[in-house]
Amino acid sequence: MPIYSNHYLITVKPNLAKEANTISKKGIFNRNSSKKREEENEENLTPWQKEHQRYLKEKDGSGEKEETSKPTNPAEISEENQEGDFTENNNDQEQGKDKSTSFTDRLPKLKSHHKQLHKRLFILITLFTIPLLVTLYYISPLNSLSKVEVEGNQNIDSQEIIASSDLQVGQKLWSQYLDREEFTRKIVQELPRVKNAEIKFSALNQFTIDVTEHEEVSLLAEDKKYYPILENGEVVRQPEERADENKVILENFNSQNQIMPTIENYYNLPDEIQSDVSQINYTPSRNNEELLTIFMNDGNRVIVNISNMEQQMQYYPQVAQEMDDNGIVDMEVGIFVRPYDENSTEDEQDGNEAE
The missing domain is CATH 3.10.20.310 (membrane protein fhac)
Structure with missing residues (x-):
């Protein structure tokens, strides 16, 4: 009987060894095929899915390590099984949180990457659009x-x-x-x-x-026509048939060097004296090239130099009030008054006709 049992054991053991070898070979084959399938699946995954898959593998590896470190005592295992139901839900929730946080942690990177792409695209579009617009504008009617x-x-x-x-x-x-x-x-x-x-x-x-x-400040009388004189002393050769009553008339002036100082001194006079002047003639003598004869609206005439016209004419209103009859106020040297008479010069007679 013992011999039979021993023989039975001896005959059974080789069969068990063969079955174990076949089972191990099948397991290795299955593992290799599963690894190949996993590698093929990984190749078809997106970068984000690969990263997430790697994260799950790390979590699974850490879980296996914790299981191997657990005690093998049946009593301890039973206690752990009792606590497993309580902690299993918490672990699942924590894993869910870890998965969600891993996704949300990567969102800012994806957003920044999209922003960079948009920025580069905008720069490229701008670089091509500006020259195109310039070219179109250059050849257009605009x-x-x-x-x-x-x-x-x-x-x-x-x-x-x-x-x-x-x-x-x-x-x-x-x-x-x-x-x-x-x-x-x-x-x-x-x-x-x-x-x-x-x-x-x-x-x-x-x-x-x-x-x-330029403002028109006066008129130049020539050949019974009137030419505008501008504020810079320039004479506009566009004759007018009638004189403007609001502008003073100049006569016998031949140069801008004579006109400009005369106009400047005239417009520096008080308004009441300006309004009383009707015409200014340039009447130089052999000894004095600055003499002017000013015809006043009240019937008097004033002889004065261009250079001291502004100063001397300040006294004219007072002198005119003291005159009994119309006459000539000579301001060439000092101030002298004399009436019109038969011994007047030809220029004076022409002045009376002009009045």
């Missing part, structure tokens, strides 16, 4: 001058100002705008009435010439 207008002119025709500027409608806009100082210089040179001019944009491809004119 790059050509379409219209020119004039503002501020009172005595000069607008078309005359545009013609004197040499601005060309239909030509390149910016080249003419960059040379605008040259165009305004031509206007001032050709038109003596223009004090200054400025060229500026009035629309996308339109110009406006803003003009400031």
Whole structure:
């Protein structure tokens, strides 16, 4: 009987060994095939899914280590099984939190990556769009001058100002705008009435010439015609048939050097004296080239130098009040008064006719 049992044991053991080998081989084969499937699946995963899979493997590995470290005592195992139901839900919740936090932790990185892509895309679009827009503008009608207008002119025709500027409608806009100082210089040179001019944009491809004119301060009488005299002493050779009553008349003046100081001194006089002056004649003598004869509205005449006209004429209202009859107030050297008589010079007689 023992021999039989021993023989049975001897015959059974090889079979058990073979089965164990086959089971181990199948297990190894299954593990290898599962690993291959996992590797193939990992290759098809996105970067985020790979990262998440790696995180789950780490969590599983840490769990296995904790299980191996647990005691193998049946009593302890039973106690742990009793506590397992209580802690299992907590562990699942913690794993869920870890999974959610792992996803949310990676969201800022993804957002920053998208922002960088958008920024680069915007830069590329801008670099290609700006040259394209510049090229389209250069070849479009918007790059050509379409219209020119004039503002501020009172005595000069607008078309005359545009013609004197040499601005060309239909030509390149910016080249003419960059040379605008040259165009305004031509206007001032050709038109003596223009004090200054400025060229500026009035629309996308339109110009406006803003003009400031010299003020007319007096009139120059020549051959029974009247020519405007501007504030700079320039005489405009555009005759007028009738004189403006609000402007003083100058006669026999031949040069701007004579006109300018006369006008300056005249406008420095008090308003009441200015309003009493009707005409100023240039009447130089052999010894004095500055003599003026001023015809007053009250019938008197004043002889005075151009240089001291402002100072001497200050006394005229007082002198006129003390005169019994109309006459001549000589202020060339001092102040002398004499009446009109038959011995008056030809210039004085001409002055009476002018009155």
